[in-house]
Ligand SMILES: O=C(O)CCC(=O)C(=O)O
């Protein structure tokens with residue numbers, strides 16, 4: 504097999520093939536935690552993976568069997584964590600609200616940075632407003648409309664966001680992409696002008712560095728996932744996912760959920776709980792999502808028994824959601840994480856109440872190469888389960904975006 508061309512993957516490639524590799528990657532800075540149903544949260548136990556291949560593998564097996572999601576924490580002395588910590592407060596609050604003193608200026612900035620401009624100059628990168636994305640009952644591997652009931656309200660998710668991604672400098676010809684696909688998934692990001700808006704000075708660099716750190720973590724995760732699939736007679740090459748993710752189509756997203764009016768009416772309140780407006784029930788599209796959330800809460804994960812479980816924020820940890828492509832690739836061995844977000848409540852029904860909480864989160868969507876063919880891994884050998892007819896990753900992404908963005 505040829506060595507991958509990107510330096511990031513090449514380094515991992517050359518480590519490959521011996522038992523020390525996995526130990527080196529899954530070092531003891533990783534801490535796996537289960538997410539229990541809400542009433543059991545207090546009893547939550549954190550299990551630290553030992554420094555051996557087998558134990559870490561068993562940990563992964565254990566988590567995927569539960570088909571929930573797993574939370575990955577890193578200790579303070581881990582280089583990623585040390586890097587991430589200063590940026591954990593980074594959010595739309597810093598980017599837009601404090602950037603400009605007046606609402607008028609803020610609106611102008613949002614307009615300038617808008618995602619998916621009609622003239623085709625911006626792809627899936629930039630700012631999107633409240634209601635522009637509608638994730639309710641959007642999934643690729645199951646029938647959420649049937650499972651969750653009801654159609655979409657058409658109101659869209661009550662959140663705003665800013666998306667950026669990796670800019671691929673080599674251009675679309677070299678990558679065998681159409682110009683549009685290139686702009687959508689690899690083109691220039693829409694950055695705020697740091698000269699004009701002093702309070703966002705350093706924003707671009709921070710976002711790029713944060714992405715680089717998460718790419719490193721993604722490599723580790725991809726190896727861990729492949730290795731964990733290799734037990735029980737099946738043998739999945741360790742670089743199975745990495746080899747198909749050398750120029751990954753990633754999106755780093757800053758999200759802001761403003762508080763919503765809280766109803767005293769019992770009926771209305773239960774309706775609100777059943778149809779969360781922050782972000783409707785959905786699954787993510789790619790391999791996995793590395794999500795950082797603030798302390799407000801509201802994220803819920805659906806477990807195998809179809810219960811909604813609070814994915815309560817664990818300070819200093821990421822939530823890792825399994826995406827549809829990983830689910831297809833592994834025929835549901837790693838099942839996509841069904842999740843949703845309930846908006847924070849407006850205190851006293853008053854927007855100016857300082858106690859009214861705004862929620863901020865930062866998901867990093869890790870998607871493979873545009874031409875990665877997503878079909879069941881032959882090494883697993885199972886014929887059953889989900890299928891996606893071996894589509895290219897970019898086709899899957901395009902379809903999902905078209906179905907969720909207005
Ligand atoms: O804000 C969150 O915690 C989750 C966001 C999310 O699920 C998404 O954007 O796909």
Ligand SMILES: [Fe+2]
Nearest residue numbers: 785786787842
């Ligand atoms: Fe999501």
